[in-house]
Amino acid sequence: MSALTLSTSSAATLRADAIVVGVAKGPKGPVVAPGAEAVDKAFDGKLAGVLETLGATGAEGESTKLPAPSGLKAPVVLAVGLGDAPAKDDSFGYEALRRAAGTAARALTGTKKAGFALPVEDAEAASAVAEGALLGAYSYRPGGNGSAKKDDKAAKSAPLAEIALLGAKPRDKAFKAAADRAVTVADEINKARDLVNMPPNDLDPKTFAAAAQTAGKEFGLKVEVLDEKALLKGGFGGIMGVGRGSDAPPRLVRIAYTHAKAEKTLAFVGKGITYDSGGISLKPAGHNETMKCDMAGAAAVFAAVVAAARLGLKVNVTGWLALAENMPSGSATRPGDVLKMYGGKTVEVLNTDAEGRLVLGDALARASEENPDAIVDVATLTGAMVLALGNRTFGIMANDDAFRTSLYEIAEEVGEQAWPMPLPAELRKAMDSPVADFANMGERMGGGLLAGIFLKEFVGEGITWAHLDIAGPAYHESAPFGYTPKGGTGSAIRTLVRLAEHTAAGDLG
Structure with missing residues (x-):
């Protein structure tokens, strides 16, 4: 990842390859934003x-x-719209x-160092600029950034290497912490984006579980x-x-961060289908190509637990990664099969492509x-939610209206687009089954809500x-x-981390 520094230099004196300034839409034309005075x-x-x-x-x-x-040490000025x-x-x-x-960082791909002279009036603003620049500088590089070939083409496509945040008061504890x-x-x-972007032949349940074990050792x-034998037993x-x-057997991973002074515990549960063919209910052509992203929920949970640990939050956070590969074969679950779930409930499988639930x-x-004290699950669960909310907004359902509202407000707070959705009780009857406690499918209308009810x-x-x-914002195809x-976006991670921060501060919502 790009390096970040808080610089005491001014935009005029910083030695860098470019200086980034902000420009806004004013009533009579563009207006230079605060932070760019020297430029x-x-x-x-x-x-x-x-x-x-x-223009x-x-x-x-x-x-x-x-x-x-001539008054600037940097040879290029990049103005970005606010x-x-x-x-x-x-x-x-x-x-x-x-x-x-983020726009600036992407525009400076192939640049070694840039100074960001955007408005940073307070620590939260500095954090937003830093976060946006670091996320915008992301580039998926198979095998890791260090394996890229050292040639001109690779250099031009390399992400911005060093970000100097100007005006951010490096000696101020609040700015440093932000x-x-x-x-x-x-x-x-x-x-997490790297995990989502990995080819499915490189990331199966076993290798995903191994990544969690490696992180566990690194961050305590x-x-x-649980391997297939333990899951069966x-x-x-x-x-x-x-x-x-699938020939790649499933796994259930429990990854837990605990704090000695924590008073609350959160559980995050992530859907981790490392590749989803639809199983026997095979997806049609044109719907398989991005199904390596069906583990984005588990990636989000994994990232949130590790982030909570690295931040030292005073809250216990346990992540559950439900990992499997959904493939058609002679041993695959068939439509009509009945599964006995953990805890004893039985489910009639009417569609094997409704596997995440x-x-x-x-x-x-x-x-x-x-x-x-609370459970939040995260999943690329239904195409119905994409139809309802589009490609950039995730839906929030809950068994507690206040908690749903709190999560919506937290998502807004961190800049993630979300929308509260209901769980209409009348949809439950559509999942009634003559051979099991209920089925994994119901009526077509309101399919995203019905999945939540399940x-x-x-x-x-x-x-x-x-x-x-x-399902909409986890994987960006445009x-x-x-x-x-x-590609992979890291959707919902910021919301989960901020929920953990609020909980650590005594406000579970």
């Missing part, structure tokens, strides 16, 4: 006019490169700063891995039922046995629970924007 002075106070001549408006996502005048200029005495929103920094937090969270998000986490019929069609059901039941069946009585369906790359 504007080098342009004789005419930077906004020069940018307007070049810049200050709109979000816009970037304009221009040669630096969107509408705030009203007098107001500040730019943290998400606007985050996205602008920057350190940004580095930790961005690092874990980028690692307790990791337990333990009665994990959902995970085994999904994974039995099966592995999550087992993991939710097991997580409930430890009686945490999961609710496996949550222990009296336990607060929420379900995040990240052109990059802001700090969001093409």
Whole structure:
């Protein structure tokens, strides 16, 4: 990952390959944002006019490169759009700063060092800029960044190597802590992105579990891995039922961070289908190509637990990674089969492509046995949620309205697009089965909500629970924007980490 420093240099004196400044949309044209005063002075106070001549408006996502005048040590100035200029005495929103920094970092691919002179009036603003720049500088490089060939082509495609955050008061404890937090969270998000982007022949349940064990050793986490023999003996019929069609057997991973002074415990449960063919209910052509991303929920849970540990939060966080590969074969689960889930409930499998809820059901039941204060599961669960909310917004369902609202507000706080969704009781009847306690499918309409109702069946009585369906934003197939790359995004990680921070501070929501 790119290196981040808090620099005491000014934008005029910093020795770097480029200086990044912000520009906003004003009522009469582009307006230079705070932080760029030294750069504007080098342009004789005419930077906004020069940018307007070049077609810049200050709109979000816009970037304009221009040669630096003689008053700057850096040879290039990069102006990035911040969107509408705030009203007098107001500040730019943290998400606007985050996205602008990400846009700048992407535009500076192949650059060694850049100074970011964006508005950083407080520690939260500095954190947003740092986080956006570090996430925007991400690039998936098979085999790791260190394995890239040392040639011109590789150098030009290498992510921005060093980010100097200007105006961020490095001697101020609040700014230093905010920057350190940004580095930790961005690092874990980028690692999760790597997992999502890995080819499925490189990441199966066994190798994913091994990655968790490696992280456990590095960060002092307790990791337990149940292999196929232990899963069969333990009665994990959902995970085994999904994974039995593959030559790569399933795993259930428990990865736990504990703090000696913690008063609350959170359980995060992640869907980890390392490749989803649909099983016997095979997906049609055109729907298989990105199904390596069906483990993004487990990647988010994994990253959130490690981030909580690295941040030393005063809360216990246990992650459950329900890992399987869903493949068709002579041993695969068939439509019509009945599975006995962990805890004893039986499920008639009407569609083997509704497999995520099966592995999550087992993991939710097991997580409930430890009686945490709250459980949040994360999953690329339903295409129905994508139809409802689009590609950038995840749905939030819960058995507690206040908790659902709290998670929605937390997602907004950290800049993740989400929307609260209901769990209509009348949909439950559609899953009635003549041969099992219920089926894994119901009526077609409201399919994303019905999946949430299915999961609710496996949550222990009296336990607060929420379900995040990240099927839309977990994997971005279009052109990059802001700090969001093409491919794995790390969706929901920031929300989970902030939930852990709120809980550690005594506010579970």
